[in-house]
Structures are given as structure tokens and as C-alpha cells.
Amino acid sequence: MREGRPLTPDQTRDALDDVLARARAGDEAAFVRLYRALHPRVLRYAASLVGADAEDVAAEAWLHVARDLPSFRGDGDGFRAWVTTITRNRALDHHRSRGRRPVVLDDVLTFTDRPSGDDTAADAVERLSTARAIALVATLPREQAEAVMLRAVVGLDVAAAAQVLGKQPGAVRVAAHRGLKRLAAELSRRADPSRGRAAL
Amino acid sequence: MSIFSRRRLGRRQSEQLLDGVRPASPAFDDLVGLLAAARGPQPADAELPGEQAALAAFRRAVSTAPAAGVAPAGPHPLEENSPVRTLALRRLLAVKVLAASVLTVGLGGVAMAATGMPLVPGGDHHAATPAAHASPAGSPSDRPGTTPSGRETRSGTPSATRTRSTAHRATHEKQLVACWAYGAGRSKATPSPVKAGVPFADLARAAGGKDRVAAYCAALVAELCTKADPGHLPGCPKADPTRRAQGSPSDRPTRSGTKPATRPAASGSPTDRPTARPSRSAPDRSPTQHPSQTRTGR
Structure with missing residues (x-):
């Protein structure tokens, strides 16, 4: 059933809440867990916005998150939305400062957000396909691309995604739905690009 | 189709x-x-790129946060949470600002401060005191966007309102350091935004445009280096109280050459923390409903 999402929602939620509480109290190990759990997602989201500069954007976002975490109020879901929002803002700043450019990821950003040690050929392929998949999503009108990324990749629910985007939930639903329809059409047109290695 | x-x-x-x-x-x-x-694949539980940098930032935050005796709960002044302020706090700040303006304005009395007028382009002339006051405040403007509620509401323009918070002092100090880092604002060539603590883009936005950065930085110098304890600000020219009084601070922070301390102690400065408990504005609201499944927890 679930693709690449090992934890059930409930497990995730409880765990995140708990880890968040500890991190807020200053627990470094907990912070690291937060980072490892969320960074890959926000990195991908950032990639859909700024392409190969995603790592810089995500890094900046995390500095902010780390700095403000002790004063953060909210639960795990709120935290995820918060981190995503910060990332988004940094990405938009990036656009403002350099101008928006087409997202080109294929060969540049290979998502090295994995332990460097476990580097196999298969991994390389995986990373590449991740980059391609994101690049494809990024070809959608931004509104749709963001809705799809936030929902499907970052893992936010509609309400959280709406909050991050500053839109009504209904608008986010529609945008994501349209985005998927376009993607489906695009996929039928191409030879299946990255018939993804599902994460599990 | x-x-x-x-x-x-x-x-x-x-x-x-x-x-x-x-x-x-x-x-x-x-x-x-x-x-x-x-x-992508489920990430392995091992160190990821960027982790150490984030962790280091976290350590700094943790070590400074408790110290912030004034308001431990305060959000980092610079950041995303800061928008929420209690009315009381505002009032308090307003009083301070008023007092400060009175002091500042002493001579030239250009009461622009009150208007929240941002540094004007070409700024040398206006940069003077008042502006210095108000403008910097605007800078954080982009921050709010970050709050969970998240839109980029007040993009570029500095909002006078938010200016008056001492909380912004820290922001300004950071920006000042960034000024040094960017060679007083003009040569962005140098350090990377992250190293400067404040991305050039942010600085430019705070200033109201890239071409205003120099003036903005000048105002920051006027504002920060002549007040309080310039001592902890790396790169401040010798305190020069007079500068404040005169309408025109040099638009070019003398120090341009100085090496910017990457991450100014400023950020941590406890005093700046607003007491209110801002952060929650946004985060709390985040829709909890069903936890969108994440692979988070593990």
C-alpha cells in the first residue's frame, strides 16, 4: 500500500511529536533525528523550486530552523509545516535575488542526501531518478508543482500544504489534482522515465 | 488528452x-x-549532508536561549516567529522608540523615524539617524513570511511598525555584519550568503533594493555602532556619537574592509528577545488532522 513511507501515520506523528519535544528541550540527538527525517523532503521540495541550488536553500532554511527551534511552539505536524515554510521562503528569496530559472536537475543535483558510505551504483540510479522525477514535477505550473510536492513528497496534508502556500485547502486540492492529471498525461506521452524504484 | x-x-x-x-x-x-x-528512498539513519552545520546552529541556539533571561520563550528576533507581539510589548517598545528618537533627533530632528521611512536610495543624506532607526526594522520583513502561516506577505518593503522592536536589534546587528561581509553592501562577491549570516538578497530587501544597500548599511552603522556597546560588534568604527546627531552618516560604513565575523554574537544576544510567546502563532495552527504520513519518526 504505502510507497516509501515506512511509518504509519500514527507512528510518525507520535514519534515526531516526541522527538520534537526533546529537541526543543535541547537534545541534540533529537535534533539530528528531526533533521534526518525532514531534510530529504524539504531538499526535494526546494529542488523543485530552485533546482540545483536546493542544497544551499535547504541549508539556509535549517540554520533558521535550528536557531528558532527552542522557541518553536507547536506539534510535529506544525513543525513540518514550519520547516517547509521556511524552506519555501528561502527559495523564493532565491528567486528574487537571481531570477527564476527553469529547474534543471537531471545532471546537477543528485540528491546526495544519503550517507556517503552507502554509495552503490543502484543508489546513484536512484538519486538520478529522484532528480528526474522532481524535474518533471517542476515542469508543471508552479502552483501545481508546489501542491504536488508538498502533498506527495514533503508529506503534508492538505491543510498544512494550504497553510504553507497561503491558499485555501480547496485551491490546493485542485492544484494538486490538476498537476497529477498533467503528469499522468505527460507520462503517457513519454516512455516511462523513472518508473521509480519505490522506496521500500 | x-x-x-x-x-x-x-x-x-x-x-x-x-x-x-x-x-x-x-x-x-x-x-x-x-x-x-x-x-526518493527512505533515508538511512546516518549523517546527511548539512547535518553538522545545522547541528552547530542548533547548539548555538540552545546555548544562548536559556541565557536569554528576559524572555526565554521569545523567538529568535530575526526569525520567522517574531511577528507575534503582544500589545503590551508594542507599547513598551513604542515608548522606547519614542525616547530613542527624541535622543537621536536631538539635532536635525528629521523625524522620519516616526514614519518608518526606510533609508532612501542615495541615502547618504537621509540615512541619518531617524532612518537608521526605522529602516532596519523593516528588514526582517521577509521573515514573517516564514511563519507557518507562511505567506510572503510583506515582501520587500520595510514595515515601520515592526521596526520598533528591540528584537530587531539583533537582526540589524546581523545585517550590519553582513554589510561588512559584502563590503559595505556593494560587493556581494565575497562571502557566501550563509557565511555572512544574512543573504545578500535579504539585505537588499531590507534596504529596499540592491542600490540602496550602501545607504542602508550606513544607517546601520549610524544606528548600531554609535549606540549601546559597539564593542561587541566586530567592525564598528570607533563610537562616534556625533554621527547620530548629524543628518548624514557616511553612507559608506568605514569599515568596509573589515572582516566580518561570520556569525555575530549578535544573534544570540538575549536582551533582544521579545517576551511575548510569538512562535506559536503559526506553528500551532498547523493543521494536524491526519498526520500526513511521513517517514519521519523513526
């Missing part, structure tokens, strides 16, 4: 796909695959 007739993607299937659930129909397996690929 013919595809739609062949396999029609309904709202329901869309939601399933977005939730990471494979729809019953195999018709969308390619989409399932695409989204799974976009999500």
Missing part, C-alpha cells in the same frame, strides 16, 4: 496518490512510480 478517457484520474485517486497510497486501479502505476521516485 486522450489519456483521460483511457484512464480517468478522479479526485479520489488523486488524493490517494498524494497520500502515498496506491489506488486500486493499476492504471496509475506510472504516477505512483513517479511520485515514489520524487520522494
Whole structure:
């Protein structure tokens, strides 16, 4: 059933809440867990916005998150939305400062957000396909691309995604739905690009 | 489009796909695959790139936060949470600002401060005191966006309102350091934004434009280096009280040459922390409903 999402929602939620509480109290190990759990997602989201500069954007976002975490109020879901929002803002700043450019990821950003040690050929392929998949999503009108990324990749629910985007939930639903329809059409047109290695 | 007739993607299937659930129909397996690929593999529980830097920032935050005796709960002044302020706090600040302006304005009395007038381009002339006051405040403007509520509401323009917070002092100090880092604002060539503590883009936005950065920085110098304890600000010219009084601080912070301390102690300065408990504004609201499944927890 679930693709690449090992934890059930409930497990995730409880765990995140708990880890968040500890991190807020200053627990470094907990912070690291937060980072490892969320960074890959926000990195991908950032990639859909700024392409190969995603790592810089995500890094900046995390500095902010780390700095403000002790004063953060909210639960795990709120935290995820918060981190995503910060990332988004940094990405938009990036656009403002350099101008928006087409997202080109294929060969540049290979998502090295994995332990460097476990580097196999298969991994390389995986990373590449991740980059391609994101690049494809990024070809959608931004509104749709963001809705799809936030929902499907970052893992936010509609309400959280709406909050991050500053839109009504209904608008986010529609945008994501349209985005998927376009993607489906695009996929039928191409030879299946990255018939993804599902994460599990 | 013919595809739609062949396999029609309904709202329901869309939601399933977005939730990471494979729809019953195999018709969308390619989409399932695409989204799974976009999500990428489950990350192993091992160190990721950027982790150390983030952790270091976290350590700094933790070590300074408790020290902030005044308001431990305060959000970092510079950041995303800061927008929320209690009315009381505002008043308090307003009083301070007023007092400060009175002091500042002493001579030239250009009461622009009150208007929150940002540094004007070409700024040398205006940069003077008042502006220095108000303008910097505007800088953080982009921050608010970050709050969970998240939109980029007040993009560029500095909002006078938020200016008056001492909380912004820290922000300004950071920006000042960034000024040094960017060679007083003009040569952005030098250090990377992250190293400067404040991305050039942020600085430019705070200033109201890239071409205003120099003036803005000048105002920051006027504002920060002549007040309080310039001592802890690396790169401040010798305190020069007079500068404040005169309408025109040099637009060019003398120090341009100085090496910017990457991450100014400023950020931590406890005093700046607003007491209110700002952060929650946004985070709390985040829709909890169903935890969008994450692979978070582990």
C-alpha cells in the first residue's frame, strides 16, 4: 500500500511529536533525528523550486530552523509545516535575488542526501531518478508543482500544504489534482522515465 | 488528452496518490512510480549532508536561549516567529522608540523615524539617524513570511511598525555584519550568503533594493555602532556619537574592509528577545488532522 513511507501515520506523528519535544528541550540527538527525517523532503521540495541550488536553500532554511527551534511552539505536524515554510521562503528569496530559472536537475543535483558510505551504483540510479522525477514535477505550473510536492513528497496534508502556500485547502486540492492529471498525461506521452524504484 | 478517457484520474485517486497510497486501479502505476521516485528512498539513519552545520546552529541556539533571561520563550528576533507581539510589548517598545528618537533627533530632528521611512536610495543624506532607526526594522520583513502561516506577505518593503522592536536589534546587528561581509553592501562577491549570516538578497530587501544597500548599511552603522556597546560588534568604527546627531552618516560604513565575523554574537544576544510567546502563532495552527504520513519518526 504505502510507497516509501515506512511509518504509519500514527507512528510518525507520535514519534515526531516526541522527538520534537526533546529537541526543543535541547537534545541534540533529537535534533539530528528531526533533521534526518525532514531534510530529504524539504531538499526535494526546494529542488523543485530552485533546482540545483536546493542544497544551499535547504541549508539556509535549517540554520533558521535550528536557531528558532527552542522557541518553536507547536506539534510535529506544525513543525513540518514550519520547516517547509521556511524552506519555501528561502527559495523564493532565491528567486528574487537571481531570477527564476527553469529547474534543471537531471545532471546537477543528485540528491546526495544519503550517507556517503552507502554509495552503490543502484543508489546513484536512484538519486538520478529522484532528480528526474522532481524535474518533471517542476515542469508543471508552479502552483501545481508546489501542491504536488508538498502533498506527495514533503508529506503534508492538505491543510498544512494550504497553510504553507497561503491558499485555501480547496485551491490546493485542485492544484494538486490538476498537476497529477498533467503528469499522468505527460507520462503517457513519454516512455516511462523513472518508473521509480519505490522506496521500500 | 486522450489519456483521460483511457484512464480517468478522479479526485479520489488523486488524493490517494498524494497520500502515498496506491489506488486500486493499476492504471496509475506510472504516477505512483513517479511520485515514489520524487520522494526518493527512505533515508538511512546516518549523517546527511548539512547535518553538522545545522547541528552547530542548533547548539548555538540552545546555548544562548536559556541565557536569554528576559524572555526565554521569545523567538529568535530575526526569525520567522517574531511577528507575534503582544500589545503590551508594542507599547513598551513604542515608548522606547519614542525616547530613542527624541535622543537621536536631538539635532536635525528629521523625524522620519516616526514614519518608518526606510533609508532612501542615495541615502547618504537621509540615512541619518531617524532612518537608521526605522529602516532596519523593516528588514526582517521577509521573515514573517516564514511563519507557518507562511505567506510572503510583506515582501520587500520595510514595515515601520515592526521596526520598533528591540528584537530587531539583533537582526540589524546581523545585517550590519553582513554589510561588512559584502563590503559595505556593494560587493556581494565575497562571502557566501550563509557565511555572512544574512543573504545578500535579504539585505537588499531590507534596504529596499540592491542600490540602496550602501545607504542602508550606513544607517546601520549610524544606528548600531554609535549606540549601546559597539564593542561587541566586530567592525564598528570607533563610537562616534556625533554621527547620530548629524543628518548624514557616511553612507559608506568605514569599515568596509573589515572582516566580518561570520556569525555575530549578535544573534544570540538575549536582551533582544521579545517576551511575548510569538512562535506559536503559526506553528500551532498547523493543521494536524491526519498526520500526513511521513517517514519521519523513526
